[in-house]
Amino acid sequence: MAAPIAIQLEFGGGAELLFDGLKKHHVTLPTQTEPWDVKQLLVWIQRNLLKERPELFVQGDSVRPGILVLINDADWELMGELDYQLQDHDNVVFISTLHGG
């Protein structure tokens, strides 16, 4: 059994608009049999935080292309992407690049 973990989520670059305009969220992921990975986190976010237009955030079982993900301030492409196993106190940032200037 994996104990519940507390993590910080941040949404920026316009992605926050899909989450009531809120940029920072402190969340606790509940106990489950498997360790939490980013793939499961995305499902959890979709069920618990995402307020509108899910198609602008998720595509298939990943984020929509054009949304950058940083885990503890490093590109998730260096961290195993969806398979990264979340640790207590991790910080995950989602930045949309899809908004114009």
Added chain:
Amino acid sequence: MPVLCSCCAEKRAVLKRPKTGHSLCKECFFCAFEEEVNQTIVSAKLFKPGERVGIAASGGKDSTVLAHVMKLLNERYNYGLELMLLSVDEGITGYRDDSLETVKRNEQQYELPLTIVSYEELYGWTMDAIVKQVGLKNNCTFCGVFRRQALDRGAIMLKVDKICTGHNADDVAETVLMNVLRGDIARLRRCTAISTASEGEAVVPRCKPLKYAYEKEIVLYAYFKKLDYFSTECIYSPNAYRGYARTFLKDLESVRSSSIIDIIHSGENLSVREGVKMPVQGTCNRCGYISSQTLCKSCVLLEGLNRGLPKLGIGKHNRLHHKILSRQPLSEKEERKLKSAEF
């Protein structure tokens, strides 16, 4: 396991570069990003010492990074440029007024003088007022056409020699795709050019120093440098066709990240066979701006707004231009066709 920087082999890598696949630490990334923009500027000879250069600034990620990097490189490499910020206020409450606040902060942060030109002062119409008349279907046409000319007018007011814009690699690739999809051969041929030639007095040459910079890197540069930028959607309907091209491109990029630079490469190396009919550039009979028609698009759109015929500039109504120029009355049928707005 943290990945080490493939450049310095000392610090923890923070990103994987889409263009090269290299994993870099923060410092090596800043260095590589800035150096590549410098290379772009130097090898394309974008500027000459002593020039006055206007940076088109919207407060968004691209122009904020552009202003930051231009200021930094101008000092680091002694370009000898006099830089200033130029913004356009389209008059969109809740969107542009907020982003202009960001530009005003950038003015302080980068110590670059800022000039704002507004649609209201230039055309007598804000976008809010235009949308009230034309509806949400074609308003992006008005905004795009007016913005292009507004930047030129602002640049002439400021007596700048050049304007640089924040168009990035993704934008250029997207435009190549759009021009292919629309069969717009004239634009397809010139859209990958890094700078536009001077096209007469009403048009100030433009260039794109970030032409080869990936959007991902621009956003991460802004993020790691903690640059102050504004990001929200325009409150009026987004340009749907561009949206499809953009989504397609992002999907391609997620499968193969070189797609973006590859599309630009294709665009750069296309040559149009002889005998393809191209519009001949002339000047607008009314305002003197470049135009391939008797009246420029901006004057036609404005005439339509002022006469309560919003569809005048939407679609092909070229044969009505002489009637407008000579101020002849339109027939009832013509009026009806041009009046209806779509919401």
